[in-house]
Amino acid sequence: xxxxxxxxxxxxxxxxxxxxxxxxxxxxxxxxxxxxxxxxxxxxxxxxxxxxxxxxxxxxxxxxxxxxxxxxxxxxxxxxxxxxxxxxxxxxxxxxxxxxxxxxxxxxxxxxxxxxxxxxxxxxxxxxxxxxxxxxxxxxxxxxxxxxxxxxxxxxxxxxxxxxxxxxxxxxxxxxxxxxxxxxxxxxxxxxxxxxxxxxxxxxxxxxxxxxxxxxxxxxxxxxxxxxxxxxxxxxxxxxxxxxxxxxxxxxxxxxxxxxxxxxxxxxxxxxxxxxxxxxxxxxxxxxxxx
Amino acid sequence: xxxxxxxxxxxxxxxxxxxxxxxxxxxxxxxxxxxxxxxxxxxxxxxxxxxxxxxxxxxxxxxxxxxxxxxxxxxxxxxxxxxxxxxxxxxxxxxxxxxxxxxxxxxxxxxxxxxxxxxxxxxxxxxxxxxxxxxxxxxxxxxxxxxxxxxxxxxxxxxxxxxxxxxxxxxxxxxxxxxxxxxxxxxxxxxxxxxxxxxxxxxxxxxxxxxxxxxxxxxxxxxxxxxxxxxxxxxxxxxxxxxxxxxxxxxxxxxxxxxxxxxxxxxxxxxxxxxxxxxxxxxxxxxxxxxxxxxxxxxxxxxxxxxxxxxxxxxxxxxxxxxxxxxxxxxxxxxxxxxxxxxxx
Numbered sequence: 001x002x003x004x005x006x007x008x009x010x011x012x013x014x015x016x017x018x019x020x021x022x023x024x025x026x027x028x029x030x031x032x033x034x035x036x037x038x039x040x041x042x043x044x045x046x047x048x049x050x051x052x053x054x055x056x057x058x059x060x061x062x063x064x065x066x067x068x069x070x071x072x073x074x075x076x077x078x079x080x081x082x083x084x085x086x087x088x089x090x091x092x093x094x095x096x097x098x099x100x101x102x103x104x105x106x107x108x109x110x111x112x113x114x115x116x117x118x119x120x121x122x123x124x125x126x127x128x129x130x131x132x133x134x135x136x137x138x139x140x141x142x143x144x145x146x147x148x149x150x151x152x153x154x155x156x157x158x159x160x161x162x163x164x165x166x167x168x169x170x171x172x173x174x175x176x177x178x179x180x181x182x183x184x185x186x187x188x189x190x191x192x193x194x195x196x197x198x199x200x201x202x203x204x205x206x207x208x209x210x211x212x213x214x215x216x217x218x219x220x221x222x223x224x225x226x227x228x229x230x231x232x233x234x235x236x237x238x239x240x241x242x243x244x245x246x247x248x249x250x251x252x253x254x255x256x257x258x259x260x261x262x263x264x265x266x267x268x269x270x271x272x273x274x275x276x277x278x279x280x281x282x283x284x285x286x287x288x289x290x291x
Numbered sequence: 292x293x294x295x296x297x298x299x300x301x302x303x304x305x306x307x308x309x310x311x312x313x314x315x316x317x318x319x320x321x322x323x324x325x326x327x328x329x330x331x332x333x334x335x336x337x338x339x340x341x342x343x344x345x346x347x348x349x350x351x352x353x354x355x356x357x358x359x360x361x362x363x364x365x366x367x368x369x370x371x372x373x374x375x376x377x378x379x380x381x382x383x384x385x386x387x388x389x390x391x392x393x394x395x396x397x398x399x400x401x402x403x404x405x406x407x408x409x410x411x412x413x414x415x416x417x418x419x420x421x422x423x424x425x426x427x428x429x430x431x432x433x434x435x436x437x438x439x440x441x442x443x444x445x446x447x448x449x450x451x452x453x454x455x456x457x458x459x460x461x462x463x464x465x466x467x468x469x470x471x472x473x474x475x476x477x478x479x480x481x482x483x484x485x486x487x488x489x490x491x492x493x494x495x496x497x498x499x500x501x502x503x504x505x506x507x508x509x510x511x512x513x514x515x516x517x518x519x520x521x522x523x524x525x526x527x528x529x530x531x532x533x534x535x536x537x538x539x540x541x542x543x544x545x546x547x548x549x550x551x552x553x554x555x556x557x558x559x560x561x562x563x564x565x566x567x568x569x570x571x572x573x574x575x576x577x578x579x580x581x582x583x584x585x586x587x588x589x590x591x592x593x594x595x596x597x598x599x600x601x602x603x604x605x606x607x608x609x610x611x612x613x614x615x616x617x618x619x620x621x622x623x624x625x626x627x628x629x630x631x632x633x634x635x636x
Contacts, residue, residue: 007541008399015392015467015512020442022509023470025434026481028416033484088315091308104623105316108323111615111622113570115587116608120326123601131325163318220472227572231591245476245573252480253577265477272474 034262041256053263063264065239066247067271072154073243074222077161082215084162085169090203092170093177106167114164118231121160122147150240153233157241160228165221169214176210177203212283219279223272244268326612330355330605355606367589371610374569374586377500381507382565386557388508389515390523392467394545396460396516397523398531403463406453411445431488464520471513475573482506483577498579506574511564518563522556523549559625562618569615586611 034053038046057063092102109117124130125146133143147153180203188198204211226245229235235242235250242250248268252261328344331351359367395401418437422428428436486496496502526549534544550557572587579585590611593604 004400005541008395008401010542011391011395011399011545012401012463014388015516018388018505018509019467019470019512021438022482022506023473023478024412024415025438025485026478028419029430029434029485030477030481031416032420033481084315088312091312094308102312102316104620105319107619107623108616109319111566111570111619113572113587113590113611113615115570115572115591116326116611117322119590119593119604119608120322123329123605124322124325126601129601163322166315167319224474224476226476227587227591230572245474248476248480249573249576258484261480265474265480268474269477272472276472 030262030265033259034266036259038259039255039257046259049259053259054267057260057263057267062239062242062247063267066242066244069154069241070223070225070243070245073158073161073225074219077158077165078215078218078222080158080162081166081169081218082211085166085214086173086211088166089170089173089177090199092174106170108167109164110167112164114227115231117160117164118228121156121228122232125156147233148237150237153237153241157225157229157232160232161222161225164228165218168218172210172214173207176207180206209287212287216276216279220272220276223275244271323612323616326605326608329601330609332602332605334600334602355602358603359606359610367607367610370584370586370589373583374611377503377507377583377585378565378568380500381504381511381568382561384504385508385511385515385564386519386561389512390519390550390557390560391545392512393516393519394523394549396464397520401460401463402449403458404449404453404455405458406455407445407449408458410448411441414441414444429488429492431485431492434485464516467513467516469513470510475510478506478510479573479577482574486578496578498582500583503575503578503583503585506578507568507571510571510574511567514567515560515564518560519553519556522553522560525556526552555625559622562622566615566618569611 033046035048035050036046037044037049037052088106092106124132127133127143127146130146132146136144145152146156184202184206185198188202193201224245225243226249229241229243229246230249233241235246239247244264245268248261248264251257251264331353333352333354415437418440419430419433422433422436423430426433483497486502489496530548530552531544534548539547570587571585572591575585575588579588590607593600593607
């Protein structure tokens with residue numbers, strides 16, 4: 001039952017005001033700035049260039065490189081997180097021995113500061129002092145260029161992302177698994193359905209809505225990736241691992257090219273929105289079929 | 292593998308699954324173990340190649356921590372204090388006002404006309420341009436003037452019978468949650484410019500407690516509202532109805548009945564928000580420079596400042612990590628009681 005009491009405004013307005021102020025102010029500010037040619041260093045008075053910033057950005061190879069890198073990291077990392085995370089959740093749900101210990105161990109990585117995690121990763125991937133190269137050295141692979149070769153560095157960043165965020169998938173899928181009704185499985189068992197058939201016939205489709213939500217959240221969050229890359233490679237070697245956020249930071253905070261950076265962040269916002277809407281549109285028929 | 296057990300698996304399959312879990316667990320734990328042992332190593336103990344076991348492989352030392360405390364590698368103690376103060380206050384404020392909003396969305400009915408929302412945005416944008424270009428106010432002044440005008444006009448417009456759809460509580464909730472989709476760089480960069488222009492008017496926001504906390508509160512609110520709504524929905528409405536029969540005012544129902552009943556949820560939400568603020572990097576990077584610098588910035592800076600001094604870097608990373616390890620322990624105990632189940636529905 002919904003009540004109607006004037007006090008409801010006292011309850012909701014503080015939160016609405018804070019979010020409005022912190023989201024609308026910057027939105028208007030950077031939207032208007034993105035149509036200007038505006039630099040702090042050297043200080044030139046702002047000049048209206050309309051879509052000039054957007055046009056030069058779309059012609060900039062470094063921008064497309066950043067989009068490509070970010071997309072690559074996001075899709076590969078989230079895909080693997082989902083597969084590994086779902087598998088671990090299924091195993092934990094099946095009451096493997098020592099399940100409680102696993103739970104604490106699993107919760108840990110995602111609560112740690114990505115900056116600190118990236119520093120630890122740098123140590124582990126270190127060519128002379130790191131344990132990973134020593135381990136691989138025993139198999140005859142000596143001094144792999146973990147962070148100094150573009151492809152390897154991308155792989156390392158993806159590995160760190162998977163390490164840190166698979167627990168989130170496990171947590172959500174585990175919670176989803178625990179809401180599944182028992183009787184469906186009992187019926188399947190009477191029909192002699194194998195475990196494999198039960199998974200594809202019952203578990204997977206019933207968890208599709210929550211899977212969709214988990215993948216969506218992780219995908220959007222992965223597109224924002226910055227701290228891990230900032231510490232691990234700084235975008236290097238060259239610009240091989242430069243993500244969108246890092247590119248915007250370099251342009252805005254190192255070169256103080258304000259109009260350009262505002263345009264960049266708006267393109268970023270548009271890209272995220274397109275990805276989000278496409279994802280939801282692709283998924284909608286599958287989700288509705290279940291109802 | 293079914294959803295409820297490894298019933299269809301042979302004993303060997305079961306062992307295989309357990310082993311796979313163990314492997315993943317080891318992968319999860321090893322980096323943590325590595326940072327802990329490295330933090331207790333002496334410089335020669337690190338440079339000489341990887342060693343694994345304290346007292347057997349190398350002799351542990353407390354020197355990296357003593358260096359940290361003495362401030363040889365930056366004002367660590369001060370920064371730790373900053374992170375704690377900003378984290379606790381931002382999490383407390385966000386949880387408090389977020390919980391209020393979530394309760395309002397669960398128990399009261401709201402109707403917002405889409406037209407009023409659009410009017411707000413257009414008036415804010417138009418008013419800003421008008422005040423800035425035509426009347427020659429500075430940019431932050433123009434924004435501060437346009438905001439209340441647009442808000443007042445939108446509230447009035449909401450009472451008019453405008454055409455277009457009417458948005459309900461679900462849509463307001465969606466608006467809150469959708470704020471999380473925003474790439475933070477858009478806000479961080481614009482806030483940095485805005486804060487520095489406000490600073491020129493004489494009100495210091497960059498590198499200040501107010502500026503940083505305000506921004507963290509705004510960015511935590513979507514999660515808080517989302518999580519708290521589920522906890523409040525689980526509170527049986529009969530209790531509240533009984534209180535209403537006795538004419539207890541709504542704010543006393545909220546503070547006296549609903550809040551105590553969802554204390555666990557509030558606590559979990561508070562801790563999740565605290566972890567989020569504690570680990571946050573991008574906003575701190577833009578909005579602080581020395582006085583209110585937080586731990587992630589200082590830890591990230593260790594890397595470039597003095598080269599690869601891993602023993603010291605490990606100690607620094609450990610300081611940032613340990614409080615969150617304790618929280619993981621606490622949260623996992625709450626998780627076992629099925630607390631976070633409701634949060635995902």
